[in-house]
Amino acid sequence: MFVLSVRRVECQQVKSGRRGAVVPWLILLFPVLLGCFSLAVHIASLYQRQLELQIASDAAALAGVNALSPLDDLLLFGTDPISNSTRDGIFDNAREVAIDYAGKNPVGGLNVHLDRNAANHPNGELVAGSMNDPFSLSAFDTSVTPAWNLYTPRYNAVQVAMVRTVQGVLSSQEVSARARAFLDRDVIGFKVQGTSHTGNLSSGFTLAGPDPAIPVAPLAIRTDLSNPPTDTGSWDYNIIFRHGHDDYSVASVSPVSGTDGVPEIEVLISESGGNPADNGRVVAVPSTNTIADAASQVATGITYAQLAAYDPDNRQLLLFNPATGSNQRTLSRVTPNKNQLANMRDALASALGQRRIWMLYDTSAMSDVHVVGFVVARVMHVEQHDRDVQNTAHCPPQSNSINCRRHLSVILQPSMLITCTAITDFSKRDLGPRTIFNPYLARARLVQ
16 A cells, blocks of 8 residues: 555656646747737638628629619610710719729728729729620620620620738738629520519619519510511511600600600500401410419519429520520410400509510411510500501491401510529520520629
């Protein structure tokens, strides 16, 4: 017992001696540990500042590119060709918007000042330009002197590149960020994104329903693929080639009588859909939809549930058809009776002044609708006629002539819309029968 006791005391003394030897080492290593900790915090703070600068760059680029699609339709549709002063004014506004959004995203607690670069120098902090292919990042044309042409891929990109000196924990250091945003106009379809109805900065539309939806109205307008178009009822003849009437303008969002320089198209939908003069068709999405459902979709858009019923696998409305390899989709047609025509009239009248996406169809069979594209337009006027106004003298009250049926007259004026619900695909631009490059519709996205 005595020996064991001594050994126990000796072991305790040895442990005590080892514990005390750590203190000098801690004193010696403390500056090193403190330095490592400070360096880690410094690097983390620089990373945070760089992230904040990147967020400011992304926001500025996206805001600027949205402003390249102005809400005022008179700017791009009011005159042809578009004047250089209008072009320069749109650029000036885009720069203002980009600068404003950069300043709303502070870096290190300080507001970011983005240089205007009014001369649009390629190496400037804020550069506007054009991209044809969003996947070719080097193909960024910074020239802003060519005339603005709605029907070519031009003036659709904004680049922001910033280098800023920020204060870290140990020292000041430069951080950099770059962003390029692009208005992608190769629209082949639509899909609900998130739970929001409204689009982004340049949306300008409102949907009335509680469910997430795409802002597509179930109405198709006839198109004429010939060049120049000869079909006087087609979108191309009236809008693109500017032969349409100019009877309405927009005042504080509401349509009023009066010219504004923007051409319009009158879309006719007749009772039972048999009038050869009809240049509009009501579309069923899904195919089980009735006229009442279509009238509801004018206000709500095509909802997620309806897209799921139409396309259970992808829940989207897609123009591209893998079976044919072309941008054409055949949809079901529904025709209204007298009462249903009035329902459509009321639904469209409730959307006066609002933007909607409308389908384009080519001359197809009476029982279906061959959709080949999309356009954006405001509803300017809606009226129901008891008989064809062009054939009043030949239409006695009891006439069953195909040209004497009741019809709906809808006046539409072209507009622009940016929506996150758009599906885009540059590779399918020219698969026909009509190019999917869309001067009215785009999705704004970051490409760098």
